[in-house]
Amino acid sequence: xxxxxxxxxxxxxxxxxxxxxxxxxxxxxxxxxxxxxxxxxxxxxxxxxxxxxxxxxxxxxxxxxxxxxxxxxxxxxxxxxxxxxxxxxxxxxxxxxxxxxxxxxxxxxxxxxxxxxxxxxxxxxxxxxxxxxxxxxxxxxxxxxxxxxxxxxxxxxxxxxxxxxxxxxxxxxxxxxxxxxxxxxxxxxxxxxx
Amino acid sequence: xxxxxxxxxxxxxxxxxxxxxxxxxxxxxxxxxxxxxxxxxxxxxxxxxxxxxxxxxxxxxxxxxxxxxxxxxxxxxxxxxxxxxxxxxxxxxxxxxxxxxxxxxxxxxxxxxxxxxxxxxxxxxxxxxxxxxxxxxxxxxxxxxxxxxxxxxxxxxxxxxxxxxxxxxxxxxxxxxxxxxxxxxxxxxxxxxx
Numbered sequence: 414x415x416x417x418x419x420x421x422x423x424x425x426x427x428x429x430x431x432x433x434x435x436x437x438x439x440x441x442x443x444x445x446x447x448x449x450x451x452x453x454x455x456x457x458x459x460x461x462x463x464x465x466x467x468x469x470x471x472x473x474x475x476x477x478x479x480x481x482x483x484x485x486x487x488x489x490x491x492x493x494x495x496x497x498x499x500x501x502x503x504x505x506x507x508x509x510x511x512x513x514x515x516x517x518x519x520x521x522x523x524x525x526x527x528x529x530x531x532x533x534x535x536x537x538x539x540x541x542x543x544x545x546x547x548x549x550x551x552x553x554x555x556x557x558x559x560x561x562x563x564x565x566x567x568x569x570x571x572x573x574x575x576x577x578x579x580x581x582x583x584x585x586x587x588x589x590x591x592x593x594x595x596x597x598x599x600x601x602x603x604x605x606x607x
Numbered sequence: 608x609x610x611x612x613x614x615x616x617x618x619x620x621x622x623x624x625x626x627x628x629x630x631x632x633x634x635x636x637x638x639x640x641x642x643x644x645x646x647x648x649x650x651x652x653x654x655x656x657x658x659x660x661x662x663x664x665x666x667x668x669x670x671x672x673x674x675x676x677x678x679x680x681x682x683x684x685x686x687x688x689x690x691x692x693x694x695x696x697x698x699x700x701x702x703x704x705x706x707x708x709x710x711x712x713x714x715x716x717x718x719x720x721x722x723x724x725x726x727x728x729x730x731x732x733x734x735x736x737x738x739x740x741x742x743x744x745x746x747x748x749x750x751x752x753x754x755x756x757x758x759x760x761x762x763x764x765x766x767x768x769x770x771x772x773x774x775x776x777x778x779x780x781x782x783x784x785x786x787x788x789x790x791x792x793x794x795x796x797x798x799x800x801x
Contacts, residue, residue, distance in 0.1 A: 473748060481751045483744055495741040499734070505748075528730065535729050536722065542736035543689040549743040550677055551690070554667060554699075556750045557675045557783055589751055 415440055417465045418517055421489045426536045436534065439527060440517050445510040452508040458497035460518050464488055467514020470583060471506050482586040484549075485511070485579055491541065511583060561590045565598045609634055611659045612711055615683045620730045630728065633721060634711050639704040646702040652691035654712050658682055661708020664777060665700050676780040678743075679705070679773055685735065705777060755784045759792045 415437045422428055422436070442465060445451060452458050454473065462469060464486045471492060472482040483506070486492040497504035498521065519527075527534045555567045565588055569576045576584065585595040609631045616622055616630070636659060639645060646652050648667065656663060658680045665686060666676040677700070680686040691698035692715065713721075721728045749761045759782055763770045770778065779789040 471744075475751070481748065483747050483751075495737040496745070499737055499741075528733075532726055532729070535726070535733055539722075539729055539733045539736060540693070542733060542740055543693055546736055546740040546743060547689040547693075549740060549747060550665075553677050553743060553746055553750065554675065556747065557669070557677075 415442060415465075415517060417489065418463055421463075422534070422537045425540045426533045428531075428533050432531050432533060435531065436527060439523050440519055442515060442517050445514050445516055447510055447512050447514075449510045450507055451510070451516070452494065452504055452506065454505060454507050455503045457501060458494040458504045458506075458508075460520050461491055461493040461498070461524065462486070462508065463491050463517040463519065465515040465517060467516070468511040468578060469508055469514060469516070470511050471508050472586075473506050480586060482583055485575060485583070485587065487574065487578060491545075511580065556589070561588065561594065562598060564588055565590075565595065609636060609659075609711060611683065612657055615657075616728070616731045619734045620727045622725075622727050626725050626727060629725065630721060633717050634713055636709060636711050639708050639710055641704055641706050643704045644701055645704070645710070646688065646698055646700065648699060648701045649697045651695060652688040652698045652700075652702075654714050655685055655687040655692070655718065656680070656702065657685050657711040657713065659709040659711060661710070662705040662772060663702055663708060663710070664705050665702050666780075667700050674780060676777055679769060679777070679781065681768065681772060685739075705774065750783070755782065755788065756792060758782055759784075759789065 418440070419428065419433045419437065422433075428436075445467070451460070451462060451469065452471075466488060469486045469492050470482050471484050471486075471494070472480050474480055484492070492508055494504045494506050494508075496502065497506075528538075551571065552568075555564050568588060579587075581595060581599075582592045585592040588595065612634070613622065613627045613631065616627075622630075639661070645654070645656060645663065646665075660682060663680045663686050664676050665678050665680075665688070666674045668674055678686070686702055688698045688700050688702075690696065691700075722732075745765065746762075749758050762782060773781075775789060775793075776786045779786040782789065
């Protein structure tokens, strides 16, 4: 239980076995089914989710009723709405399982307890937040790309595992293009590789 | 010296006077002139900048030679390239002063020392990173907006102070539109307000 989380923390900072045991005892793991919602727009987000296996997405629905995915989380990524969680306000987003997934749920109370008692846990979060923030700025840069084609190839270069794993229509939504257009682009890549 | 930084930290977490003095003694404040570069594309980023007064921007130059601003920092915001800083790799970005500014420079060695000796300093960074990360996801959501007009109004609603402060051509670059188009949009807002 929670072995993946402990391993991930140790990639960023040192953790004694006692600290690891304490973290493991504090969090809970749960299975979520494909399409299950972990957060619904309008609710207050009180949990941060760590993906042990599977895939989550965060999305909002625009005025035209279109679902817009703003990020995915696969193994070893956390997903939450920090705006809602930190300010105790209703979330603009929903979080949904893209496939059957195992997640670790970290609620506010537990995270405050862990930050206060295990300094390395806070170091870990600072470091993964630096990485997540940098990744989102990189995506903002991509969204300025002149063409959708450029954006797709930039994304594929940086996140090949995402491009393989995530359903085509969701990847299309992430990149702001139609699934049909994305399919054409992927055919181009495949033929240039072979 | 560094009073603004200490005040800002105390908005997020408690700090004893001794800790505040220690932080103040560890960092240095400097003046940067309008257009001065604090980081140049291709260099390794080793410093995190806190804006005491003025405004910085982070940008890259695309294949067409266009400068693309991916973020601004005004008072109380930090600016750095975490990808370059954390991995010790050349930066894709440049950081430039938009106007004459006062900044606090926090180099890697000093930040490691402060994180190790003042736990509240790490708590502060975790919290501002949560906020910065959430803000960048909000911007990604805006970039999916159907129209440039929608994007501008969404941005203006969330960051009215930016829209007032930042030069028109830079704001246009941030939103991916021409300065002329932005100028038209602003006229619309002004006339609807009056």
